[in-house]
Amino acid sequence: MRGGRAVSVLVRGWRRDWQQRSKLERIDLYSRMTVSTMPWFFTLAWQVAPFKSDIRHDPLPLLLGLALLIVSLAQCLLSNHNIRLAYRHYLGKAVFPRHRRLPPLALVLVSLGLLAVLVGVDGVSDAGLLLMVINTPMAFATTQTLLVPVRTFLLQSLGFAALGVGVLAAAGVRGGPLGGVALTALFGSAIVLVSVRPSAWSLGVMWQAEEARDLQARLAVAEERLRFGRDMHDVLGRNLAVIALKSELAAELAQRGRPEAVDQMVEVQRIARTSQQEVRDVVRGYREADLSTELAGARGVLSAAGIECEVRGATGGELPAPVQAALGWVVREAATNVLRHGDPRHCTIRIGSSADEVVLQVENDGVAAAPDGTAGGLGGSGLAGLRERLRALEGSLDAGPAGDGLFRLTATIPLSGTETRTPSRTKPGAGAEGAGAEVTAGTEEARVVPGPAGPTALREERR
CATH class of the missing domain: 3.30.565.10 (Histidine kinase-like ATPase, C-terminal domain)
Known part of the structure; x- marks a missing residue:
């Protein structure tokens, strides 16, 4: 009963994680999972099948076949361990360390050596030999095709085929089976190339398109900020310059005891109120939705x-x-x-x-x-x-x-x-309790009424 509940919770967790992913993230996960299962599928199909009739049922051939199967499974584990980083290397988001390429390569060489020993003791038929030759480079090639250019991968595949032919020829394979070894080794590498490389290329294109959309959105936001900044500069630039000049003039006049200083400050007050209303109009227009x-x-x-x-x-x-x-x-x-x-x-x-x-x-x-x-x-x-x-x-x-x-x-x-009805407008970040100064401008009267959040409860009235 508890085991069933645990499985149910695990399945619901997987389902919830799947639903929370975007379409692109789902495609990415599906592609990676498909590539990760390929070596296992080929190992079970081409490394296990010869045990039925192609491997001689004697202790030594069976032991060598079992060793080949264990090495193939180890290659699958290493391939799954490296596939995520290999994808990131292909997409340009990380660098695959060179030292992580050595263990899979060593296992490929061990598999080829065991296969040569199996042939040397006459423990496998020609058909079984060709199946196991196809499977030998599959797990290693799955990650290798993402780490090197296509031309380099093809040259490496030709080199592996030549190495396999040489090793098995030394073990006693002759004639047609030897030519079949070369063809099947190349066939296995070709399957990996046409399966994995296009999948990674498609993912790269989709991620680039996603990044381009994000960049376009950020540029649109930046452009809108620039536009708003230009509007605010056009509205406030001249008025603030005039306010600064008139304030300096009023200070000079006040120091000299001239009554014209009052007129200059009244003018500064008028320009400041006008600027406040203009800023409010700009913000209102910016926040309106058409x-x-x-x-x-x-x-x-x-x-x-x-x-x-x-x-x-x-x-x-x-x-x-x-x-x-x-x-x-x-x-x-x-x-x-x-x-x-x-x-x-x-x-x-x-x-x-x-x-x-x-x-x-x-x-x-x-x-x-x-x-x-x-x-x-x-x-x-x-x-x-x-x-x-x-x-x-x-x-x-x-x-x-x-x-x-x-x-x-x-x-x-x-x-x-x-x-006759208009929706109420509120300043960004201000509610009923935190409203700032309210401006009511008319032809003969203008009031500044600081709200509760203002520094004082001053009401200044000019008629």
């Missing part, structure tokens, strides 16, 4: 990740600006969750509107458990923030599994009176 832009961005990002994305319905150009902004945030967060949770192949975004309401649905076929244990990230803080945005427009948000392996997010916003 629906059509977010739809295009979601389609591009999901397509780049290998997820087919389809947008159905209008792009929202006829909707009020507050509704477009709120739905834009919904599309952005939904696209992020599709990439972050599950492993979907298709994603559909539907937008439908009537005279009373607008409904946006984001549906994908990648239902999976989020890190917090909820389906599709239903309990995450991102969706909670979306609900707050939609609540300001009297809207609602529903998210959860929709059956048939689908996950659906639905945002609904009523259109009646939306033109």
